[in-house]
Amino acid sequence: MAETGSLQETPLGGLHRALGGRMVGFAGYAMPVQYPAGIMAEHLHCRAAAALFDVSHMGQAELVGEGAAAALERVTPADVQGLKPGRQRYGLLMTPDGGIFDDFMVANLGDRLFLVANASRKHLDFPLIESVLPDGVTLRPLADRALLALQGPGVAAVVESLAPALAALSFMGVAEAEIGGIPVLASRSGYTGEDGFEISVAADRAEALAKLLLAQPGVQPAGLGARDSLRLEAGLCLYGNDIDETTSPVEAALVWSIGKRRRMAWDFQGAERVREDLANGPKRLRVGLRPEGRQPARGHTPIQAADGTPAGEVTSGGFGPSLKGPMAMGYVARPHAGDGTALELLVRGKALAARVAPTPFVPHRYKR
């Protein structure tokens, strides 16, 4: 069991313990990996009804001032200037060498940008962004806010009754609203592949909001364990596992997050490598993998071709409760990256047969 003594608490730490959450250390925070229902049940409940996750460990910030979007574009290839008010977009922060510094969400709130970054990287992301800001543009970390993720096909009905203003949002729409009289900033997005919302709320109102949401029909708490199996089924990357400073956006198959205008101008940090990878094709590619049978292959499992030649490595792997089978993603040399390619995963020294498979493993059900 992980020691949780020296870890930071989110505003919902007391609620997690009251709900029987099994607390573990994650990115310096004490977080519930699961509640008494267990990872499998929490995962399946999210796909069948609605699950509430505490993701308050993630970094929230506002970017304010004239030219904020243009400034942010110096470190991301996402089209931030073209983002319309009330819309959110997924983006990558880049290293000078064209590796991925972090992945993040950026929303246009009209008079400011709103950012959400990974817990494990926020202490690095915010200084990186600040380092490229001109006079008059300010980054304001929002350490006094919590973030809740309400995910699943049952969420639409819950939001319809509690916050009709939010019900009209489509996938990646953002709006300020009230839920049960509590002011929130909500985006129709998430990390599960399901319809749902990520809801930013003042830390001192977070527990009241969480309790209100948990009191709605069909809403159950879910922990980080289910969050991980849900995102892997949805084919979504976890920073530090599937993407890091060594992987380029092209290798990571995240070229879709690079704005069209940005691919003409190449005016972001690290553009040279991205340009070269696109022109010549990357040496390796991130792919989905489906092992045969029931045995999962975890992160760092070596991948080899059918003839025994080393072909790559698994970066995330586990068992998909909705898929009812094992699933993984990893990097393979480009000749092995085609869908259906037969490969072997070396699990504890034994070759486990697998095939390259398209992701998501479980179809997305976003509200378009």
Added chain:
Amino acid sequence: MPEMRFTKDHEWVRQDGDTVVIGITDHAQNALGDVVFVDLPEIGREVAEGEACAVVESVKAASDVYAPIAGKVVEVNAGLTESPALINSAPTGEGWFFRIEPKDPAAFAALLDETAYAALVESEA
């Protein structure tokens, strides 16, 4: 019910004639969470005390299962291949892992008794 003994690795061991039956404790299955796969040893394999000889995989992670006693694996629970969830629902019954013919019949008595195991679980909480 024949006497059950335990290891510090959270396995239970039950004497059954000349052999011992081995599984993981309720405490262990609860800590692991939902089991989705189990890799069992080959029948006939000679194992040393403390040797990793089975693997249990939950949704979240893989964990080794060790031979609590040196000897020969004489039977494995084939039912677990189809229904690994038996390890969660009946850890000390239908969720047993494998059966060993001990090299030293006295080894069983050297394992932790119920009171000692309960104290161990308490100390790790």
